[in-house]
Amino acid sequence: xxxxxxxxxxxxxxxxxxxxxxxxxxxxxxxxxxxxxxxxxxxxxxxxxxxxxxxxxxxxxxxxxxxxxxxxxxxxxxxxxxxxxxxxxxxxxxxxxxxxxxxxxxxxxxxxxxxxxxxxxxxxxxxxxxxxxxxxxxxxxxxxxxxxxxxxxxxxxxxxxxxxxxxxxxxxxxxxxxxxxxxxxxxxxxxxxxxxxxxxxxxxxxxxxxxxxxxxxxxxxxxxxxxxxxxxxxxxxxxxxxxxxxxxxxxxxxxxxxxxxxxxxxxxxxxxxxxxxxxxxxxxxxxxxxxxx
Amino acid sequence: xxxxxxxxxxxxxxxxxxxxxxxxxxxxxxxxxxxxxxxxxxxxxxxxxxxxxxxxxxxxxxxxxxxxxxxxxxxxxxxxxxxxxxxxxxxxxxxxxxxxxxxxxxxxxxxxxxxxxxxxxxxxxxxxxxxxxxxxxxxxxxxxxxxxxxxxxxxxxxxxxxxxxxxxxxxxxxxxxxxxxxxxxxxxxxxxxxxxxxxxxxxxxxxxxxxxxxxxxxxxxxxxxxxxxxxxxxxxxxxxxxxxxxxxxxxxxxxxxxxxxxxxxxxxxxxxxxxxxxxxxxxxxxxxxxxxxxxxxxxxxxxxxxxxxxxxxxxxxxxxxxxxxxxxxxxxxxxxxxxxxxxxxxxxxxxxxxxxxxxxxxxxxxxxxxxxxxxxxxxxxxxxxxxxxxxxxxxxxxxxxxxxx
Numbered sequence: 001x002x003x004x005x006x007x008x009x010x011x012x013x014x015x016x017x018x019x020x021x022x023x024x025x026x027x028x029x030x031x032x033x034x035x036x037x038x039x040x041x042x043x044x045x046x047x048x049x050x051x052x053x054x055x056x057x058x059x060x061x062x063x064x065x066x067x068x069x070x071x072x073x074x075x076x077x078x079x080x081x082x083x084x085x086x087x088x089x090x091x092x093x094x095x096x097x098x099x100x101x102x103x104x105x106x107x108x109x110x111x112x113x114x115x116x117x118x119x120x121x122x123x124x125x126x127x128x129x130x131x132x133x134x135x136x137x138x139x140x141x142x143x144x145x146x147x148x149x150x151x152x153x154x155x156x157x158x159x160x161x162x163x164x165x166x167x168x169x170x171x172x173x174x175x176x177x178x179x180x181x182x183x184x185x186x187x188x189x190x191x192x193x194x195x196x197x198x199x200x201x202x203x204x205x206x207x208x209x210x211x212x213x214x215x216x217x218x219x220x221x222x223x224x225x226x227x228x229x230x231x232x233x234x235x236x237x238x239x240x241x242x243x244x245x246x247x248x249x250x251x252x253x254x255x256x257x258x259x260x261x262x263x264x265x266x267x268x269x270x271x272x273x274x275x276x277x278x279x280x281x282x283x284x285x286x287x288x289x290x291x292x293x
Numbered sequence: 294x295x296x297x298x299x300x301x302x303x304x305x306x307x308x309x310x311x312x313x314x315x316x317x318x319x320x321x322x323x324x325x326x327x328x329x330x331x332x333x334x335x336x337x338x339x340x341x342x343x344x345x346x347x348x349x350x351x352x353x354x355x356x357x358x359x360x361x362x363x364x365x366x367x368x369x370x371x372x373x374x375x376x377x378x379x380x381x382x383x384x385x386x387x388x389x390x391x392x393x394x395x396x397x398x399x400x401x402x403x404x405x406x407x408x409x410x411x412x413x414x415x416x417x418x419x420x421x422x423x424x425x426x427x428x429x430x431x432x433x434x435x436x437x438x439x440x441x442x443x444x445x446x447x448x449x450x451x452x453x454x455x456x457x458x459x460x461x462x463x464x465x466x467x468x469x470x471x472x473x474x475x476x477x478x479x480x481x482x483x484x485x486x487x488x489x490x491x492x493x494x495x496x497x498x499x500x501x502x503x504x505x506x507x508x509x510x511x512x513x514x515x516x517x518x519x520x521x522x523x524x525x526x527x528x529x530x531x532x533x534x535x536x537x538x539x540x541x542x543x544x545x546x547x548x549x550x551x552x553x554x555x556x557x558x559x560x561x562x563x564x565x566x567x568x569x570x571x572x573x574x575x576x577x578x579x580x581x582x583x584x585x586x587x588x589x590x591x592x593x594x595x596x597x598x599x600x601x602x603x604x605x606x607x608x609x610x611x612x613x614x615x616x617x618x619x620x621x622x623x624x625x626x627x628x629x630x631x632x633x634x635x636x637x638x639x640x641x642x643x644x645x646x647x648x649x650x651x652x653x654x655x656x657x658x659x660x661x662x663x664x665x666x667x668x669x670x671x672x673x674x675x676x677x678x679x680x681x682x683x684x685x686x687x688x689x690x691x692x693x694x695x696x697x698x
Contacts, residue, residue, distance in 0.1 A: 055565050064324030071320040075313040122565060140324065151433060244324075245317045252313070267313040 009149065009157035010172040020152040024145040028161065031141040035065075035133045037085070044133060052127030055117065065133060065140065066118055072136075072248050073113040079255035080248060081113045084224035085132030091229070093211045093220060104227040111224050139202055139247035142166045146200075146243075166200040166243045181272055181284075182207070184234035191235065192272055194284055200243035204250040205235035206276070217276075221254045232257040237272040237284065238264070338374040342659070342693035343367070348394065349686040357401060357411045363685065364394040382429045390421040397683040399539040400620055400633055408620055408682045413537065421446035427455075435460040435468075442476075451478040457507075470509040470523065477502055482536040499532030509553075518558040525551040534632075541632045543617070549577040567591040575612075581637060583612035589648075602650040606663075611641040611672040620680065638681040641671025646689070659693035 007024060011017045036042045040049075047056045058066065072080040090099040090107055110128045117124040125131065138161050145159045146166040157168040158177055170176055176197045180190030184207045194201065206219035210229075218229040236253035238246040249269050253260040261281045264271045272284035348363035372386040399411040423444030430437045435458060442453035457472030478501040482493040509523025529547040552574040560566045568590055575583040589606035615637040617630035646663025667684045 054562065057559050057565070057567075061325045068317070068320045068324060071316060075316060140321075143321070240314060240318065242318060242321045244321045245314065248317060249314065269312075269314050 004160075004162055006160040007145075007149075007157065008160070009154050009168070011154055011156070016153050020149050020154050023152060024148045024159070027144050027148045028141045031137055031144060034061075035137040037130075037132055037134065044131065047123055048125065048130040051125035051129050055122040055124035057122050063120060065136060066123060067120065068244070068248075069131075069133070069136060070113065070118060072252065076252040076255060078112075078114070078225065079223065080135070080252050081111065081224040082131045082133060082135065083113050083116065083129055084111050084222060085134070086110055086128075086130060087222045087224070087227055090227075091218070091220075091222060093209050093218070096211050096213055098213055098218070099227075108227050111227075135251060136244060136248065138162060139164050139200075139243040142200065142243040161243075164200070164202040164243050164247055165196075167196050167198050170197045181235065181237040184274055185278065191274055191280075192237075192284060194237075194239065194272070196239065199239055199241050200246050201237060201239045202243055202247035202250050203235060203237040204247070204254045206230075206233065206254075207235070221251065223255060223257075230254055230257050232275055233260055234274045234276045234278075235272075236260065236264075239270040239284065336655075336697040337376070338372070338695060338697050340370075340372045340693060340695040342370045342372075342691060344370070344689060344691040347688050347690075349688075351397075351410060351412065351683075355407070355409050355682045357403075357409050360395055360412050362394050363412070364392060364396060366390060366392045380431050382431070384427040384429070385425070387424045388422070390423075392419045392421065393417060396537060397633075397635070398537055400682060408680055410683045411539075419446055419448075421449075423451075434462070440474075448482045449478065449480055451476055453477075466513040468511040470507070470511065470521075472505075472507045474505045475503060478531075480532060480536065493536045496532055496534070496536035501529065501531035501533065503527060503529045517560070518556065520557075521553075521555040523551075523553045525549075525553070527551075535634060538632070538634065541634065542630050543632055544579065544630055547577055547579055549575065551575050563592070565593070579637070580614065580616035581612055583610060585610040600652055602652075604648040604650075606646050606648070608644045609641070610643075611674075612639060613672075613674070614639040620682075633683075635681050635683040635685065638669070638684070639672050640667050640669050640681055640684055641673065642667035643671065655697045657695040657697075659691070659695065661689070661691040661693075663689045665689070 005028065007021055009017055009021065011020070033039060034042055035044045037044055037048070039045060043058070043062060047058070047062075050056050069080075069082045073082075086107055090103040110126070115126055116129060116131070123131075142159050142161045142164050143166055145161070146168050149157060149159070149168045155169040156172045159166045159168060163182075165179060167177055176195035179194045179196050179201050181192050181194065181201075181203055182205065183189045183191035184205050187207050204221065206217060206221070209220035211218050221230050222228065223230055233254045236250040238249040238253070240246045240249065249264065249267065249271070253264050253269075253271065253273060256263045261273055264273065264282065269282075270284060271282040273281040274285075275281075344367070346364070346366040346368070348365065350361040351363060353359075353361055368388060368390045370386060370388045372384070374382065374384045376382045394417065395412040396417070397410045398413050400408050401411065403409045421444060423442065425440060425442040427438055427440035437458045438456070440453075440455040440457075442451075442455070444451045453474060453476035455472060455474035457470070457474075459471075460469045461467070462469065480496045480499045480501065482496050505525065505527040507523055507525040509521055511519060511521040513519050527549040529549070530545060533545060533547055534543045535541045554572045556570045558568045558570075560568060569588065571585075571587040573583075573585040573587075575581070575585070585608065587606065587608040589604050591602060591604045593600065593602050595601070615632065617632060618634075618637045618639075619631050620633050621631070642665060644663050644665035646661065648659065648661040651658045664686075665688070666686045669681050669684065
C-alpha cells in the first residue's frame with residue numbers, strides 16, 4: 001500500500017491468529033493489486049487505459065467504490081474528486097517549483113468527476129482523463145481487513161494501514177486503544193490522544209507530502225477546482241464506524257479549508273482539526289475521552 | 294475495568310439522516326467487502342411472462358388422415374423474488390400451461406413406399422400447473438440454495454427437490470458450483486378407447502425417478518472474459534417409454550452425461566458488446582450423442598431516446614440416434630427395445646432468435662422471438678438408415694414484464 005501496515009491482534013489460539021493474519025494480509029494485497037495505479041494490469045489501470053475509447057463494465061466491488069466516490073463528490077460540492085490525480089503531474093513536491101498558470105490551465109479541463117460517465121455498471125472516461133482511487137482504497141482495505149479478522153474469530157486487535165486505523169476489538173484487558181493524532185508541527189509527537197473502543201480513525205494532514213516555496217507551504221491535497229493546494233487546515237482526524245468514511249470526511253475537511261469546522265460540525269462528525277496557526281477545533285480536541293463512533 | 298469504561302465519556306450521536314456522515318456510512322456499507330454477508334440482492338422482483346410455443350403443421354403428404362396440426366402451447370408464468378432479512382432470499386414461481394393439438398403416435402408406409410406419420414386423432418386439450426419455491430442463504434464467500442418443485446397435469450405428476458451451492462475462492466476470481474437434485478414422477482395416462490389403450494393401461498400408475506448431480510467452476514479469465522465449465526450426470530429410472538406411442542419400448546434406466554462450457558466476453562469495441570458462447574456435449578447409454586452450440590450478442594442501443602438491449606442469438610444442435618431408434622413398420626419390429634420418437638433420431642437443428650429488453654425506471658419489458666427448424670441432413674455425423682418424418686419446426690414468442698421494487 002506504499003505505507004507501513006501493521007496488525008495488532010490477540011487470540012489465545014496461535015493457529016487462529018496465523019490464519020486470520022494470513023487472510024487479512026491477502027485481502028489487503030488483493031485490493032492493492034486491483035486498484036493500484038502503478039500496476040499496468042490492475043483493474044484501475046484497465047479503466048484508465050480505456051479513456052476516450054470505450055466504457056468499461058466493472059464488478060460489484062468497483063461499482064460500490066465508484067458509487068461511494070460519486071457520493072463524496074456530491075456531498076463535498078465537487079471538492080472530493082477521484083479524477084484530480086492528474087494534477088499530481090504538474091505538482092512535483094520534490095522540485096520546490098510551482099507549476100505555471102499555463103500548466104494549470106491545460107490540466108484543469110481534464111479534472112471533474114461530473115465529466116465522466118458512470119451509470120452504476122459501466123464507466124467511460126473522456127480522453128486524457130483518469131481516476132485514482134488512492135483516496136479511498138487504503139481506508140477501504142483497512143475496513144475489509146477488519147471484516148476478515150472478525151470473520152475468523154479475532155475479537156481483540158487493530159488494523160493500521162499507514163495511519164488509517166480500524167479497531168477490530170478493544171484491548172485484551174478490555175481497555176480502549178490509545179490513538180495518537182500526529183502533531184502537524186512536530187510529527188514525532190501526538191497532538192491529541194484518543195481512546196478508541198471500536199470504529200476507525202483516519203487522519204489527513206499537510207505534513208504528509210509538501211514543499212515550501214518562498215516561505216509558503218504547499219501540501220499534497222489539491223483543490224480540484226483551482227488546481228492549487230489547500231491552506232488553512234494543518235490536520236484533520238475523524239472517528240466513525242468505518243475507516244473509509246473517516247478517511248473521506250478528513251480529506252473533505254482539508255479541502256473545505258476555512259469552511260471545514262462548520263461543515264464537519266454540520267455533518268455531526270466526531271473530529272479533531274488543527275489549523276495552520278495551531279488553533280484546535282472539534283469534539284476530540286478537548287481532554288481525552290473514550291470514543292464510540 | 295468496567296468502572297473505567299463507565300467513566301469514559303461515550304460520544305454517541307443519533308445519526309442525522311441528512312448528514313454526510315450517515316450518507317457516506319450507508320454508501321460505504323453497500324460495498325461488498327464491508328459486510329460479512331455475500332451481496333444479497335436488495336430489491337424485490339415481480340415478473341409476469343407469457344410464452345407462445347407453436348409447432349408448424351406437418352406436410353399433408355407425410356400424414357395419414359387430414360389433420361396436420363401439431364402442438365400449440367401457451368405458458369403463463371408469475372415469479373416473485375424477495376430478499377429476507379440480510380442473508381436470505383426467497384424465489385417463488387407459478388406456471389400455468391395449456392396445450393392443444395396432436396402428436397405423432399405411429400408411422401406407416403404409404404402407397405409410394407414413403408413413411409407417413411399417424412397424428413393422434415382427437416385434438417388433445419390439456420392443462421398443466423407447476424409451482425416452485427427456492428430459498429437461498431448468502432454467505433461471504435458463497436450461497437446455498439434449496440428448492441422444491443411440483444407439477445400436475447391430468448396424466449402426469451412430478452415432485453422435485455434440489456440443493457445447490459456456490460463458493461468463491463481465489464480472491465473471488467474462481468467460483469465453484471455444485472448441485473444435486475432428484476424427482477419423483479407418476480404417470481396416469483388417460484385410457485381412451487383407441488389403439489393406444491394397451492400401452493396407456495400398462496403405463497398407468499407407473500413411476501419415474503431421476504437423480505442429478507452437477508459440478509462446475511467459473512473462472513474470471515481477465516477483465517473482459519469469464520469461462521464456466523461443468524460436468525453433469527443424470528440417472529433416470531422407472532417407466533421411460535412413451536405411453537402415447539403405439540410401439541415404444543425403452544430401457545427402464547437411462548444414464549446421461551453432459552459437459553458444458555460457457556464463455557462470456559465483453560468487447561469494448563462498438564461502445565461495448567457482450568458476447569456469449571455456450572457449448573454442450575451430451576451422451577447417454579441409449580446411444581444418443583449430441584453437440585449444441587449457442588451464441589448470442591448483447592448490445593445496448595438508443596432508439597428515439599429509448600434505451601434498449603438487443604440480443605440476437607443462434608443455436609445449432611446435432612445428434613446421433615439412440616441405438617433402438619427405428620421406423621420399422623408394425624409387425625416387423627425386432628430387438629428388445631424400439632421407438633420411433635423423432636427426439637431419439639439423428640438430426641440437426643438450427644434456431645435463430647432475438648431477445649429485446651427495454652428498461653424504464655424500475656420496470657423491464659422483455660420481448661423474445663425464435664424460430665427452430667430441424668432436418669435429418671443437418672446432422673454432421675451419425676445419420677441412420679431410417680428416415681425421420683416427424684421432425685418438428687416451431688416458433689416461440691414471449692412477452693414479459695419485470696418490476697423491481
